[in-house]
Amino acid sequence: xxxSKIPLVTLFLVVSAFYLQIxxxxxxxxxxLKLNSRILQESIITQINENPKSGWKAAMNPRFSNFTVGQxxxxxxxxxxxxxxxxxxxxxxxxxxxxxxxxxxARTAWSQCSSIGRILDQGHCGSCWxxxxxxxxxxxxxxxxxxxxxxxxxxxxxxxGFLCGSGCDGGYPLSAWRYFIHHGVVTEECDPYFDDIGCSxxxxxxxYPTPKCVRKCVDGNQLWRESKHYSVNAYRINSDxxxxxxxxxxxxxxxxxxxxxxxxxxYKSGVYKHITGDVMxxxxxxxxxxxxxxxxxxxxxxxxxxxxxWGDDGYFMIRRGTNxxxxxxxxxxxxxxxxxxxxxxxxxxxxxxxxxxx
Numbered sequence: 001x002x003x004s005k006i007p008l009v010t011l012f013l014v015v016s017a018f019y020l021q022i023x024x025x026x027x028x029x030x031x032x033l034k035l036n037s038r039i040l041q042e043s044i045i046t047q048i049n050e051n052p053k054s055g056w057k058a059a060m061n062p063r064f065s066n067f068t069v070g071q072x073x074x075x076x077x078x079x080x081x082x083x084x085x086x087x088x089x090x091x092x093x094x095x096x097x098x099x100x101x102x103x104x105x106a107r108t109a110w111s112q113c114s115s116i117g118r119i120l121d122q123g124h125c126g127s128c129w130x131x132x133x134x135x136x137x138x139x140x141x142x143x144x145x146x147x148x149x150x151x152x153x154x155x156x157x158x159x160x161g162f163l164c165g166s167g168c169d170g171g172y173p174l175s176a177w178r179y180f181i182h183h184g185v186v187t188e189e190c191d192p193y194f195d196d197i198g199c200s201x202x203x204x205x206x207x208y209p210t211p212k213c214v215r216k217c218v219d220g221n222q223l224w225r226e227s228k229h230y231s232v233n234a235y236r237i238n239s240d241x242x243x244x245x246x247x248x249x250x251x252x253x254x255x256x257x258x259x260x261x262x263x264x265x266x267y268k269s270g271v272y273k274h275i276t277g278d279v280m281x282x283x284x285x286x287x288x289x290x291x292x293x294x295x296x297x298x299x300x301x302x303x304x305x306x307x308x309x310w311g312d313d314g315y316f317m318i319r320r321g322t323n324x325x326x327x328x329x330x331x332x333x334x335x336x337x338x339x340x341x342x343x344x345x346x347x348x349x350x351x352x353x354x355x356x357x358x
Contacts, residue, residue: 036069037069039072039262040061040065040266044266047276048263054275055293055295056272058263058267061267063309064310076282079166079170079282081174082172086174089174089234089235089236090236092236092243093240093243094247098242098249100249101249102292103289103292104291105291106289107288112146113139113143115138115148115150116139116142116252118135119307120193121305121306125168125194125210128283128305129173129284131285133156133255134152135253137151137185137229139253140251140334144335152187152188152191152192152193154192157194159215163179164176174234174236177231177234180229181230181234181337185228186217186228189219190222191218192218194211226340229337230340232335235332236331237254237333240328244328247331248287248290254287254332255333256286256287256328256331257330259281260282260283262276262278263276272317272324285302286303287331288303298320299318300318301317302317
């Protein structure tokens with residue numbers, strides 16, 4: 001007569017599978033609760049502000065007053081660059097003999113360039129990868145060719161397609177600079193950013209789809225092709241702080257990507273370093289300078305694109321020289337091109353000559 005007893009091994013496997021299902025369900029429930037909880041927490045603010053070693057101040061930034069963790073994470077749109085892409089990209093270094101100032105701010109170094117001090121708002125879209133690139137290239141056109149222009153994030157976001165990533169669901173900063181070489185980017189006047197509402201209205205929903213690529217200027221008098229501005233190249237900057245500083249000092253602001261933690265959403269002033277909270281994602285911004293705080297902390301100065309109601313009037317400082325949150329690992333840029341600009345540059349030169357004659 002066959003035994004009806006279940007082998008111990010089988011029984012163990014059944015019980016284990018049952019408990020694993022319970023654990024997985026609880027983990028998913030916890031993750032769901034986490035995503036739906038508020039990103040701004042009084043407990044995080046207290047932990048930062050009561051820690052004398054934090055070096056920075058936290059606050060309830062109005063920009064994220066109604067944001068959940070899930071909504072905040074959507075804004076962090078930097079995807080890790082594929083290894084093969086990194087391997088084929090030139091890495092720029094600068095001579096150690098180059099003397100650099102102890103502090104530098106691109107806004108004052110090139111005060112004639114209004115774009116450098118502009119704080120934008122990426123709104124509901126994970127387009128930080130596009131903002132950091134377009135803003136830096138705009139600044140470099142002014143620095144190198146005396147052209148005060150504002151280039152279009154929308155062109156890059158909508159028209160680069162899968163080569164740059166997934167639009168509002170994130171992209172690759174390096175690919176953005178490659179797009180500038182081959183396709184150029186039109187002006188903001190030609191193709192304005194699709195989400196100009198930001199998140200100030202009640203019940204703001206951040207899940208916006210990527211805008212469609214239209215390739216037509218909103219002003220019928222402007223031609224898309226003639227509005228394009230190009231980059232000569234796309235490169236990475238060596239992660240040594242001296243190389244990054246020299247690049248900014250000689251060529252203008254650069255795009256940087258770094259890891260964002262929960263506490264960063266609460267940044268108000270001072271030199272940021274990660275103190276508490278989980279990883280939220282990767283974010284790209286524009287690096288415009290450096291210096292040393294009154295407390296002796298070396299810092300990088302950066303412009304964010306979360307409007308002026310976040311941080312220090314839209315800007316923030318982060319610890320320099322220790323690769324805080326990977327800030328020195330992923331620095332990219334390119335030089336502006338004169339392609340299609342012969343007439344515009346000639347006009348600028350004519351104006352300069354006219355000014356000089358007085």
